Amino acid sequence: MNRQYDILIIGGGMAGASLAIALSGHGLRLGLVEAAPLEVDAVPNYDDRGIALSYGSRRIFSALGVWSAMHGQAQPIEHIHVSEQGGFGFTHLHADEEKVPALGYVITARDLGAGLLPALESLDDLDIIAPARVQWARVEADRARIGLEEGELQARLLVAADGGHSLVRQQLGFETRRREYHQSAITANITPGQPHGNAAWERFTANGPMALLPMTESRCALVWTVADEEVGEVLSLNDRQFLDRVQRNFGWRLGRLQQVGKRASYPLSQLWVPDTVQQRAVVIGNAAHTLHPVAGQGFNLGLRDVAALAEVVLNAWRQEQDPADLDSLTRYQQWRQRDQRGVVEATNLLVRSFSNDFLPVKLARNLGVLGLEALPPARHAIARAAMGLHGRLPRLSRGLPL
Template identity: 45%
Template sequence: MPRTHHVDIAIVGGGLVGASLGCALAPLIRQGGLRVAVIEAAPLPNADLEGYQPSFDARASAIAQGSRQHFQTLGIWQDMAREAQPISLIHVSEQGRLGATRLTAEELGVEALGYVLPNAWMGRVLHARLTELDLDWHCPAKVEKITPQAGGHCLDLSDGDRLQAGLTVLADGGRSGLKEQLGIASRETPYEQTALIANLEVSEPHHGVAFERFTREGPLALLPLGGDRMELVWTHASGTEGETLALGDADFLTRLQRVFGERAGRFRRVGRRHAYPLSLVTADEVVRPGLAVLGNAAHALHPVAGQGFNLALRGVMDLVAALEQGVVEGQAPGDMAIMNAFERRRANDRRNVIRFSDGLIRLFGITHPLLSHARAAGLVGLNLTGPLRRTLARRAMGLER
């Protein structure tokens, strides 16, 4: 017989998004008395902040100013900031064109346009905070089956436990098959592009500059990391990445230098390379009675504008705001009134960000020469016309929806 536990909220997935939600629920756990469970399939990453050793190969993400503010609200920015590299300038250019646009933190009157944080560090900080909260951890344990029932959902876990949850939040990254079990369809539009990710050592100090370069194969981004390291996100037309992956380090660096030029100095060393096939994936439904879908399970975006996690974190904060309001009004966490209030807050932001990042790929993916000139003029124009550039920058920083 499975052991059955009753919880108010079950978070399926303790990745960046599920763990952020756990932290954001702290007031509802402490003062509201809500019982929350987190179920994570992979063994818990190390939550020891003092023992953290930065690794040359660690994956990193661009975190917008808006996300920094959310981390501050959660009381974890101080810890996050220890490994955060501020972005002082974003340089956008197109291969073979003169146009370039520069956005600086100084002209926008902000301390930084955003921050680059190792994913492993963000995970540690989030998990360290979660261990301070009174919540039920099921880790490593996988939700194998989800069944709707009166007042919520029943979750069957791989460790033999069964949870009955008033609200289930799917933050499982979208590949677990749970959405399909519930009959929630997803739309997938492959970009026919694959991102190669690796860390680089550069010969010149990067001074906090992030580069975004649109090449014939797709966008190439360099994000500043601690010391003389930068994270490379190099998009290839799918099918062509195998050849670049197979190159020896010296040949890889030579090819990259040819595509990117010398504006960041000489590339001296490359770490382990990872390949990610890219698609736009959106879930057809993100709320139901007793159910909310968050993060990659709701939307997986092209990483061109570094928006996926930033968008998801705003979703986390909006869900918690809707829950706080609902609980004050005496509603149960999975009540459809709360789900609708959450979705009303989310819909515009999600639509705008998807349009913005998808539009960038489509605009820069079109090779018609006239459009190419228009893009170059646009980049130069953006450099000249302050208000439009500022709007673009505020959106990229997550300060505008």
């Protein structure tokens, strides 16, 4: 094996697959390398976790032509309610106020993958190399190269979309900054006693942020942050004990919690790559920024990377310029840097501020949340940002084809 491509994407998860679909059909020679067999049941990212898609992400998927394969399994979020356990402050966001059909949607990663992978496999200008594990990666003046067990691949542009533990990012020496939260997220699908009404609940508890997001089949997706030392004990509870523990922290807004599905946990940290480009290489998605799930922005931020990168690459290609030239990639980075940095810092601020139980701090944040409820313009600005509709939007984020 010794193939040459214009664009070579490492990672067949949600960001990598979306980028390949976005770049297809424009005369580029595309390759995608994935360590696992490229099947929904085989790629680790395509599991039963509930993924919160912003309204902007729905626009991107619509423009890519894959939303029709997903929307039947995607539950709309029409209302978001934010509160703190034991506090008096609360605020809400509502789709009607924003004049959109939904603020976002919740879909399992498995159903999202089931919408992406058939589209990926139908692309005539894409070589899928899977299962294949990258052994090394190098960048030279005129090309990027990766090594596989079976041989070598070359490309004008190498895109690392291989997750938070990205080997390509490490091999190419991208600087990374990391914060450890010493927390883990426990995820499960829960059936409440009352209809969820397409509402998402963000509850800041003494044990950490807890989100219950509306899903199909009258279920809710639970994302509950707990201290690392408590994970084993919480996961060892039987189903009724687990539901009772959730109930004590969440309250009775959805009635008595009835059933819980398979539980899983994963450690939480924040990873950020300040400079995501170098000559002939770029990192996107979780390889560029891995976030705490408190605001549900991780995948949406990565999908906006995809939309902007595809537009910059194709603009350069149409003007007969080298899409992997550092000048082109710098334009992409300058476009994305403010959004990436803003979401990284805002997410960390939320985690830190709601982890502080010092009484004056708790009082101040409750007053702040209550003040937000009384200021519709401020709520509107937050809603636009959460929906991925602020700043300079790529064509895909406006629902327009490339």
